[in-house]
Every structure is written in C-alpha cells, then in structure tokens.
Amino acid sequence: MEIAFHGKRALVTGAGKGIGREIARKLVECGAETFALSRTQADLDSLKSEVPSMNIVQADLQDWDGSRKIVEQLGPIDLLVNNAGVARNASFLEVKKDELDFTFDINVKAIVNVSQVCAKGMIERGQGGAIVNMSSIASTKALKYHTSYGASKGAVDMLTKVMCLELGPHKIRVNTVNPTVVWTEMGKAEWSDSAKSGPLLARIPLNKFVEIEDVVNATLFLLSDKSAMVNGTSMLLEGGLSCS
DSSP states (O other): OOOOOTTTTTEEOOOOSSSHHHHHHHHHHHHHHEEEESSOHHHHHHHHOOTTTTTEEEEETTHHHHHHHHTTTOOSEEEEEOOOOOOBBOOOOGHHHHHHHHHIIIIIIHHHHHHHHHHHHHHHHHSOOOEEEOOGGGTTTTOOTHHHHHHHHHHHHHHHHHHHHHHHHGGGGEEEEESSSSEEEEHHHHHHOOHHHHHHHSSSSSSSSBOOOHHHHHHHHHGGGGGHHHHHHHHEEEEEEEGG
C-alpha cells in the first residue's frame, strides 16, 4: 500500500529526536513539504544536514504565545503530528506542582495551541486535513509512578475525541496513536533492565516492545487518505497487551 503526500504541507512537533524525527523524515520521503519543530536547535541542525529539504523550526512549546506566533508564520498546514511529549515520573505522593504543570503544558496544552492555528487554516481553505496526536497505552492502563504522564495522555485521548466532533464537519480527521513502550533511546534506558521489562513483556502476546517504525507506519496511515473513514479513534500499538 503506497502512501504519498505530494502537494501537502506537514508539521511535526517534537521532531528533533526519536519518533518525531523519523516521522518527519518519512513525510519528506512520501513527498510532503515538511516542517520539523523542536526546542533544541542542535537536533534540528543535524536533521537538516541529513535531510536538506527539511524545513526546521525552533520553538519552545511551553511558551504559548511565542510558539503560537511561530506556527502562525509557517503558512498553510495540511497534516499535523502533535508528537512532542515529556515524562516526569514519580510516585503519586511525591508528584510536584511544577512537574504537573510542565507535563500538561507540553503533552496537552501545546496540542490545543498548535492545533488551533493549523485547524483554523484548514477550515479557511476548505480542503480539510488530518491531525494525529501522540498518546500512549498509559492513557487507559494505570502504571506506577506515571501520575503526571498517564493523566496527560488520558486528557489527550479525550481532547482528540472533542476535536474529532468539532472539526469533522470541516473534513478534518483527528486520531491518536497509543503505543506501549517504544524502543527509542529513552525507552531502552528506562526498560533495558529485564527485571523491570520482563513482567510487562510477559503480558504482551507478541512478547516484544514497539519499534519506532511501527509508530511511523501507524501515523502515516492515519494521515493518509487510506484511513479516510478513521476519525476520533485511538490506534493501539501494544502487541495485544489489552487482551491479557
């Protein structure tokens, strides 16, 4: 199944590293004029050196007004991937206000902010569009020490459904991708210890974690016309964990 985005303009947040970086690279391969947004200029510079046609955008999504202005200056966006996300893990009794604020600023508020700008443009042009919000299996399965993260991803899932309801009449589809542990550098650092990963893997029928490519493929499918009737859904990438 070939997916092509020729003539489309795409924006990926959190595109400096990991999943977002690979999604941005693949969008370019599929023909989209792609904007990679990250807080870290060095990551953007290295991405640009690897993919010269990539448009790089430096912005701090925690800065509502500043990042909004930057996104407004990008012009029309047809495909949006709200990938930027953070995790500040702590036991429930030790969660601090600034950790909650930071997590929700990036994981939830930034989605609202960036999506408002892009969706308004989609509505004005009347051509529709597609938005994918990066969520997690932690939105529905409680994990120890994931108070801030799990709550934020639960909010992302419901935010996506409300966006679907309100933006659908304008031909704008909105979905989430909900993976379990993704084997990024961050994922390896957190889950390489078999004493920790073993019990979780034992509950996954496929007995493996998610590869970055799995998330990229799911995201591109949801952005494409191949998923024309997929709207307001959460695509689980968890190898059957929910069945165990």
